[in-house]
Amino acid sequence: MSPITTRSPEFEIDMKTKQIFFNAATVCMVAVAVMMTQAMFNGSVNAEQRNDGAGGDLRQRVADLEDRQDENDVEFVLVDRTLADLNARINANDADIRAQARSGRAVSESIGRLEKRAKTLEAQQRSLAEMVKRMSLRQ
Amino acid sequence: MKNIFFTAATTLSIISVSYLIPSLFSRDREKILSDVGSEIRLVACSATSARTSSLRNAELVSNIVNGLPQDVHILLLVNDRSAFSTSSNNRRVTFVEMPPESDISIWPQDPFVVVQGKSTTKLITPCSFNREDDERMPKQLASILNLEVIHSEMHFEGGNIVCGEDSVFIGYDTIQHNTVLLDSTPSSIVKRFSKLFGRPVTVVGKSSQAIAHIDLIVTPLSGRRVAVADSRAGARLAAAAIDENPGGVHKFEGRCEAMFFGREDVSELQDRDGNTLTKPQVTGQTDEVISASLHLAPKLDAIAKELSHAGYSVVRVPALIPCQNPAADDLQRDAVGYPFISYSNVLVEMRQNQPVVYLPQYGFAKLDRAAVQAWDSLGFNVKPVPGFSTSSMYGGGLRCCTKVLLRN
Structure with a gap:
């Protein structure tokens, strides 16, 4: 057995430990990177929803507006009372x-x-x- | 050492990819809300009272609300809330009060556009908007809906912008106006609009517009189809109506005149400055309007041809268009006279896989009927909405009186 190829059991154990350490460090850094990526994506989505009002939220807001009111009339009639008040103006003119x-x-x-x-x-x-x-x- | 290097390289590449992904694939590209699309869910309208405006539209608003499906919610902008009462507490209509002393028109279409992403809705306002206090409309709507208002550097009016499935159509005058005001070139203005609205831009017209707003004459449809107004067809129909039933045409003219101020017995009003407002003359004007329509027809034909060359399948719908005063400021809509009978100023939607058109009706029986037939032949389920004769005397139809804010 040549001295070059000879490995003491302590040395092999030391190498294995280092390997495990580096693998663990790699896994940890990848995990951190993934978490950072997710944080970046989530951050932007939250910011938009907060600033702009999401389309989904807009639908919800419309539903909320509808819920605030009681009835659902088949026929909607908007009356301009001031148009009828013109009667008074016409009567005044007649007078x-x-x-x-x-x-x-x-x-x-x-x-x-x-x-x-x-x-x-x-x-x-x-x-x-x-x-x-x-x-x-x-x- | 190698392991450290690989670990660092892997981490760096993951971080850089995560940083670049959002810019490579736009997260949520915002686009101007299309005029063609799924069910309309939310619409803005505005109502003016008789004591604040000579153009009273309470009855018209009722017609619009009742003309739209039950699941459409309406935000009704009012500046004189106490003037209005409703039949009962209606679930479909929410009153949005404008700030006190503000003066609004009945045209919420013009002072802003709606852009939407997958999860966002924004209202974009033009650089300036000088019609009454209409520039306050988007702010009020945004505040009630908790939306963001983006103030643009560009100059535009919503009525001169219509949006199809794959392109936004902008009238020539808007491009030209911005070119001058922003000291730029037309192509760069087109690019800026394209970026702002998130869609490619098709410019409608190659010279100064004969009709101030293209939404009166151009309607995008699904499948690269566009409907363009045909004033020649409208003139022919009107002429035939005079031949067949002159009394009917006379009655239409008389009714436009009589109901101009909302009541038959009101013949004149005074504005805030004490000036007397009188009813415009409509009686006996149909012959003249037929001539004006025929005169305008080649310009509309040219637009139809132009859009056809741009790859659109063009269909025509009749229109009867009075003489347009090019000197009049389009924002003021002050050239009040004979109704602008447009069947292009419509709302369109896909409802239960069936194309539906909400079509304004003016009370000119022969034209109204022909328009219903024209849209029916295009495969649309036609929902007529009556009562537009007075608003059209100011130059606006159904699209002008509404702003679609949300589609399902």
């Missing part, structure tokens, strides 16, 4: 028009009265003028 018409009638009545009075005055003026004419003829 304005009526008031204007009333004041118009009053004005026309007073015009009528004035015209009548003017006619009376004209008649008086005419009679006075005739009287003056007659008196001047007598003189």
